[in-house]
Amino acid sequence: MSVWLKGIAAALALTFVASGPLDAAERKYEGVGRTPTAEEIKSWDIDVRPDGQGAPVGHGTAGEGERVYLVKCASCHGEFGEGGGRYPVLIGGHGTLKDMRPEKTIGSYWPYASTVFDYIKRAMPFGDAQSLTDDETYALTAYLLFMNDVIEEDFAVTQDNIGTIEMPNQANFFMDPRPDAQPEGGTACMKDCKDKIEVIGRARVLDVTPETGGDTTEGAEAAPAEEKTEQVAAAETGDPVAGRSVFNKCKGCHVIDSPKNRVGPSLHGVFGRAAGGVDGFRYSKDFQKVGDAGLVWDAATLAGFLTDPKGYLGGVIGKEKANTRMAFGGLRKEEDVRDLIAYMKEASAE
Ligand code: HEC
Numbered sequence: 601m602s603v604w605l606k607g608i609a610a611a612l613a614l615t616f617v618a619s620g621p622l623d624a625a626e627r628k629y630e631g632v633g634r635t636p637t638a639e640e641i642k643s644w645d646i647d648v649r650p651d652g653q654g655a656p657v658g659h660g661t662a663g664e665g666e667r668v669y670l671v672k673c674a675s676c677h678g679e680f681g682e683g684g685g686r687y688p689v690l691i692g693g694h695g696t697l698k699d700m701r702p703e704k705t706i707g708s709y710w711p712y713a714s715t716v717f718d719y720i721k722r723a724m725p726f727g728d729a730q731s732l733t734d735d736e737t738y739a740l741t742a743y744l745l746f747m748n749d750v751i752e753e754d755f756a757v758t759q760d761n762i763g764t765i766e767m768p769n770q771a772n773f774f775m776d777p778r779p780d781a782q783p784e785g786g787t788a789c790m791k792d793c794k795d796k797i798e799v800i801g802r803a804r805v806l807d808v809t810p811e812t813g814g815d816t817t818e819g820a821e822a823a824p825a826e827e828k829t830e831q832v833a834a835a836e837t838g839d840p841v842a843g844r845s846v847f848n849k850c851k852g853c854h855v856i857d858s859p860k861n862r863v864g865p866s867l868h869g870v871f872g873r874a875a876g877g878v879d880g881f882r883y884s885k886d887f888q889k890v891g892d893a894g895l896v897w898d899a900a901t902l903a904g905f906l907t908d909p910k911g912y913l914g915g916v917i918g919k920e921k922a923n924t925r926m927a928f929g930g931l932r933k934e935e936d937v938r939d940l941i942a943y944m945k946e947a948s949a950e
């Protein structure tokens with residue numbers, strides 16, 4: 601059976617279980633299909649719940665799991681769960697959930713260990729789903745939990761303890777209390793509520809994803825100035841040595857220590873310079889518009905631009921995405937931006 605058929609079969613099994621024993625005559629389904637046998641239901645009914653209910657008998661440790669992992673999983677997910685190509689990352693990402701681009705893994709995001717077992721048992725290895733034994737699945741679960749610092753290396757995961765392993769992000773999952781907690785009639789706000797909400801700016805223009813925390817309760821008008829100081833401060837805390845290697849991504853197109861243009865304009869003296877301000881460099885039309893709009897490069901504007909070049913410049917000139925010729929998608933990590941700017945500050949000085 602293909603992965604998808606198995607998925608459908610599993611969904612059907614859940615329906616049967618949820619609606620109790622199926623009485624064909626009573627439901628007027630006579631002549632359609634047949635009552636599944638207890639064996640069939642058993643093979644479909646493989647879900648394992650957060651509290652461990654439904655977990656089959658078995659056990660496995662990280663050491664055992666590693667051996668299976670290297671043979672059956674590493675080709676797609678990477679030897680260290682780092683994810684190969686577009687295959688999901690399975691390990692790491694701790695503390696990134698509030699980042700601009702959170703890395704959601706078993707360790708950083710998943711609320712229940714049982715889901716690891718259930719998912720692997722149901723769907724992996726991709727293309728050969730449900731080929732693993734229960735012991736192999738327990739061992740793989742143990743290996744992935746160990747690699748994510750959730751359990752110790754010699755801890756054996758079993759049907760008895762899978763429902764009790766506490767996951768790092770578990771507390772951030774909770775039952776949505778709505779609609780019970782939401783009073784009818786839209787009077788949910790309890791204090792200091794605004795009378796009327798008015799849209800006064802677009803997220804991109806305001807650059808609302810701040811480099812560091814901080815809620816601007818003063819209202820959105822105050823945000824750019826406040827964020828600017830925060831970003832400048834952030835740039836000053838960056839590590840120029842680490843930033844030098846981030847600049848390797850730019851080097852092919854930009855010279856920073858002398859006024860020489862390459863594919864991109866020289867970044868020598870870029871701090872304090874108007875965008876599009878290098879004489880003799882042929883900027884794209886949109887870039888000229890950004891310059892005309894008065895954008896000047898400093899730590900804050902560079903941080904916005906380097907994180908999302910097209911979106912950021914678009915915000916300045918009122919488009920969704922600017923048509924810049926800079927063929928660069930943006931840096932993903934806040935830390936890289938901070939380090940890079942610290943490096944650029946030193947290296948671009950005239
Ligand atoms: C042929 C490639 C391939 C192999 C081999 C493979 N996987 Fe996967 N795995 C995937 C793909 C693709 C997804 C995403 C599936 C989706 O999102 O529908 C995935 C998703 C996962 C996830 C969920 C990740 C997440 O955060 O959403 C886990 C856990 C996982 N695989 C574990 C394993 C284990 C354990 C093995 C070895 C038994 C394995 N995989 C083998 C391709 C593979």
Ligand code: HEC
Nearest residue numbers: 849850853863864865875876877883884887924925926928
């Ligand atoms: C593939 C080539 C390429 C890469 C890689 C690249 N840039 Fe650019 N960059 C350009 C081009 C071309 C422009 C001019 C864009 C335009 O005219 O639309 C530009 C413009 C800029 C500007 C505006 C300069 C000015 O005079 O206003 C800055 C700042 C900048 N890039 C920094 C960087 C940094 C930092 C990196 C690395 C993280 C980087 N770029 C990566 C090609 C590149």
